[in-house]
Amino acid sequence: MPASPSTARVINDRLALEHLQRRGPLTAGQLRELTGLSRPTVADLVDRLQHTGLVRVVGESGSDRRGPNARVYGIAADRAHLAGLDIRTGSAFAVVADLLGETLAEAAAPVDEESDPREAAEQAVALLEHTVEEAGATRLHSVAVGAPGLVDPATGELRDTSGLPAWHRRLVTALPRRLTAAVLVENETNLAAVAEHRIGAARGRDDFALLWLGLSVGAAVVIGGRLRRGVSGGAGEISFLPVPGTEALPSAAGCDGGLHGLVGSAAVSRLAVLHGLTAEPAPHEPPAAAYIRAAPGAGGAGTRFLDELADRVALGAAALAAVLDPGLVVLSGELGHAGGPGLAARVERRLAALCPLRTDVAPSALGGAAVLRGALLTARDAAQEELFGPRA
Structure with a gap:
């Protein structure tokens, strides 16, 4: 059944906007070639999109050409603004961008987790509001928040999980009341995977798993x-995976007896101290990241530490490989980023000995920015879904 004229217009507009987003500014002639639409149809849609404020003339195609056919059209990047917020146990990171994803302002600040949860949440809200103001973002459309813990896929609620700071839930509840923008909440590891898939280490791969190594x-x-x-939003809660080398089994109330007890930041720090390593952590990072960065320069002790760490990480990677056969495991989080290609190569060799399924292991290509990049991509998708119209 052929589409109605109004439906066809929506589809054509979306198609043109997607080309402008991917390729940058284009002439009407280039839009005709890319979309296969007729000259009158492209002329109509360009007029329509200019009227909505989504597209504007950004230049001309050549100094020797004049008139409508020489105009170059581009998406009006300031038609909507986006924000990403990455909340950790004791800190928050904010970024604001335009509709094309160009960063306008970003900031980070510690959050006093020992204070009243309302005060801690207010610190994070204030950081976001200040960043929005600094960016001059007067048309804030969507804000995506990356948080530890389980996010209900049906409601978007951050569930009251054991160990989750109380201020996280207060923040997620407060943001929709303080902002006129849409607020989207997603697990931080999922956002990191979105970013690695679209612009990072897993670009071009349809199947992969991301292993987050941090606090x-x-x-x-x-x-x-x-x-x-x-x-329930819990796919990937591998911290509860029972593994050899821990003193007890994990429980519904705590994951210390699971993989977390081997490769969480505290466990990795203890391992580094046992090997005699010393390091000075940077602000806003788990201490274990500093130990991992210092290991290559610590001689035999550093080598033994990294080898044992790789053995531990390979247990989690092997579980993912054996169940999912993803073909690629990306090591992310502060510890995965600190380990870089050296740790990834060690884990890949040990994984090959544990599991018969060929699985590449790669370090994050985005490092500490992965969650915020994923948040911006998620916010941009939400804004474009509303402003560009539904896909065909």
Whole structure:
């Protein structure tokens, strides 16, 4: 059944906007070539998109040409603004961008987790509001928040998980009341996977798993090009995975007996001290990241530490490989980023000995920016879904 004229217009507009987003400014002639639409149809859609404020003339195609056919059209990047917020146990990171994803301002600040949860949440809200103001973002459309813990895929609620700072839930509740923008909440590891899939280490891969190594341990799963959250939002809660080398089994109330007890930041720091390593952590990072960075220069002790750490990380990677057969595991989080290609290569060799399924292991290409990049991509998707119209 052929589409109605109004539906066809929506589809054509979306198609043109997607070309402008991917390729940058284009002439009407270039839009005709890319879309296959007729001259009158392209002329109509360009007029329509200019009227909505989504597209504007940004130049001309050549100094020797004049008139409508020489005009170059581009997406009006200030038509909507986006924000990403990455909340950790004792800190928050904010970024504001335009509709094309160009960063306008970013900031980070510690959050006093020992203070009243309302005060701690207010510190994070104030950081975001200040960053929005600094960016001059007068049309804030969508804000995506990356948080540790389980996010209900049906409601977007951050669940009251054991160990989750109380101020996180207060912040997620407060943001919609303080902002006129849409607020989207997603697990931080899932956002890191979105970013690595679109612009990072897993670009061009339809299937991969991301293993988050930081203060806590988690995983994200992308199969068939889609992020898989699970029924309750708990897909990838690998910190609870029972593994050899821990003193007890994990429980529903705590993951210390699981993989977290081997490769969480505290466990990795203890391992580094046992090997005689010393290091000075940078602000806003788990101490274990500093130990991992210092290890290559610590001689035999550093080598032995990294080898044992790789053995531990390979247990989690092997579980992901054996169950999912993803073909690629990306090591992310502060510890995965600190380990870089050297740790990834060690884990890949040990994984090959543990599991018969060929699995590449790669370090994050985005490092500490992965969650914020994923947040901006998620916010941009939400804004474009509303402003560009539904896909065909």
